[in-house]
Amino acid sequence: MRKYVIPAMAMLICAGSLTACAHHHRTFGEKVQDTLDPPQGPAEKAGRSIDRATSD
Numbered sequence: 612m613r614k615y616v617i618p619a620m621a622m623l624i625c626a627g628s629l630t631a632c633a634h635h636h637r638t639f640g641e642k643v644q645d646t647l648d649p650p651q652g653p654a655e656k657a658g659r660s661i662d663r664a665t666s667d
Contacts, residue, residue: 619654626657626664637663 637645641663650656 622654622657626660 645659650659
């Protein structure tokens with residue numbers, strides 16, 4: 612279990628620091644994607660957050 616917790620905590624810390632850099636408003640396309648295909652768990656939610664924070 613520990614081998615999953617430590618990487619997950621590291622990913623959450625990194626994602627939190629990336630999203631804290633600038634306030635990001637979701638675009639219309641991102642809202643549609645989240646409505647039609649919602650994230651399936653915390654890993655996918657963190658992945659989308661990181662992608663959106665670094666895509667600008």
